[in-house]
Amino acid sequence: MPASVHVVAGVLRDAGGRVLLARRPVGKHLAGLWEFPGGKCDAGEAPVDALARELREELGIVVESARPLIAVPHRYPEQDILLDVWQVSAWTGTPHPHEGQALAWVEQGALAQVEMPPADRPVIAALALPDRYLITPAFEPDALDELLAGIERACRRGLRLVQLRQPHWPRARLADAARRARDACREHGARLLLNGDVQLAMVLGLDGVHLPARIAAGLAERPLPADRWLGVSCHDAAELLHAVRIGADFATLSPVFPTPGHEHAQALGWERFAELVVHAPMPVYALGGMEGEDVDAAWMAGAQGIAAIRALWS
Numbered sequence: 464m465p466a467s468v469h470v471v472a473g474v475l476r477d478a479g480g481r482v483l484l485a486r487r488p489v490g491k492h493l494a495g496l497w498e499f500p501g502g503k504c505d506a507g508e509a510p511v512d513a514l515a516r517e518l519r520e521e522l523g524i525v526v527e528s529a530r531p532l533i534a535v536p537h538r539y540p541e542q543d544i545l546l547d548v549w550q551v552s553a554w555t556g557t558p559h560p561h562e563g564q565a566l567a568w569v570e571q572g573a574l575a576q577v578e579m580p581p582a583d584r585p586v587i588a589a590l591a592l593p594d595r596y597l598i599t600p601a602f603e604p605d606a607l608d609e610l611l612a613g614i615e616r617a618c619r620r621g622l623r624l625v626q627l628r629q630p631h632w633p634r635a636r637l638a639d640a641a642r643r644a645r646d647a648c649r650e651h652g653a654r655l656l657l658n659g660d661v662q663l664a665m666v667l668g669l670d671g672v673h674l675p676a677r678i679a680a681g682l683a684e685r686p687l688p689a690d691r692w693l694g695v696s697c698h699d700a701a702e703l704l705h706a707v708r709i710g711a712d713f714a715t716l717s718p719v720f721p722t723p724g725h726e727h728a729q730a731l732g733w734e735r736f737a738e739l740v741v742h743a744p745m746p747v748y749a750l751g752g753m754e755g756e757d758v759d760a761a762w763m764a765g766a767q768g769i770a771a772i773r774a775l776w777s
C-alpha cells in the first residue's frame with residue numbers, strides 16, 4: 464500500500480469570523496467541492512513550510528503565524544491522505560485566487576451545509592469546538608447549589624464546553640442539576656454535555672452527551688441525532704477506533720499525565736498521545752494532569768485542546 468499523502472491546508476478568518484474556502488478547479492480530484500486552501504507537502508518539506516508555500520502560490524499571501532488545528536487521516540479510493548489543517552492567525556497580503564479558483568468567506572455556522580470533501584467533516588467539528596473542556600468535579604448530591612455556582616463561574620470565565628459528571632447521583636437529583644446547568648450554560652452561549660445518560664440528555668434538550676469508555680463499548684452505532692454532540696472517553700487506540708465507528712464527534716484521550724485517583728493507569732505522555740491522535744479522524748482533547756498553560760503543548764501534540772476537572776474549575 465502506498466504511504467498516505469500529507470496535505471496541508473489553512474483556516475483563515477476575516478474580521479467577522481468567517482472562514483475562507485476555495486473551490487476545487489475542474490479536472491482535479493474532487494472538482495467543484497469547497498475546501499480549505501492548501502495542497503500536498505513536497506518530499507522532505509516541513510508541514511509549516513508547505514503551508515506557507517501553498518498559501519503563497521494559491522492566494523498570494525504570506526503566513527505570519529499559524530498553529531495546528533487537526534490532522535485527519537482519510538482513505539479515498541484514489542489515495543490515502545493525511546489532511547493536516549492549521550489555524551492561520553496572522554498573514555500579510557489579501558487573499559486572491561491565483562489559480563483561477565473561486566473564493567468565498569463562509570460563516571462558521573454555515574460550513575456544515577457547504578459541499579466539502581468527506582475528509583473535511585472532522586475539521587468542521589474542530590472549528591466549532593473550543594480549546595478547553597471542563598469536566599465537573601465530584602460533589603455530594605446535597606451540594607447542588609455549590610456545583611451550579613461553579614458552573615456559572617466557569618461560564619463567566621469564558622468556558623464554552625462543560626461536561627456535567629456526577630456518576631453517583633440519584634437520577635432525579637441529576638435531572639435537577641442538568642436542567643439548571645443547561646439554563647446557566649445557555650445564558651453564556653456555552654454547551655452542556657451530560658455524562659453517561661443519553662435518555663436524560665435528550666429529554667432535557669441538552670447539547671449532547673459524553674460517554675465513558677465502558678458505555679461506548681456496548682454500542683454499535685451513534686446513540687443520538689446528528690444535531691447533538693457526542694463525546695467519548697478513550698484511553699488507547701482501540702477505544703479511539705471504536706469511538707469513530709459509533710460516530711463520535713470528538714474524544715478525550717487520557718491519562719496524558721498521572722492524576723490523583725488514577726495512579727494505576729499508565730500515563731501516555733505527549734509523545735504517545737501524539738502517535739495515537741494522528742490516527743483519529745476527529746478532534747481529541749488531552750486529559751489527565753492538564754494545567755491551563757498546557758493548551759499550546761496539547762495543540763502541538765495534535766489535540767483540540769485540554770480537558771480538565773481541577774485546572775478549569777477554579
Ligand SMILES: Nc1nc2c([nH]c(=O)n2[C@@H]2O[C@H](COP(=O)(O)OP(=O)(O)OP(=O)(O)O)[C@@H](O)[C@H]2O)c(=O)[nH]1
Pocket residue numbers: 470471472491492493497498499500501502503504517544546580581582583
Ligand atoms: N487543499 C485541500 N485539499 C483537500 C481538502 N480536503 C481534502 O480531502 N483534500 C484532498 O487533499 C488533496 C490535496 O491535493 P491538491 O490537489 O490540493 O494538491 P496541490 O494543491 O498540491 O495541487 P496539485 O497536486 O494539483 O499541484 C486532494 O486529494 C484533495 O481532494 C481541503 O480541505 N483542502
Ligand SMILES: [Mg+2]
Pocket residue numbers: 500501502503521
Ligand atoms: Mg491545492
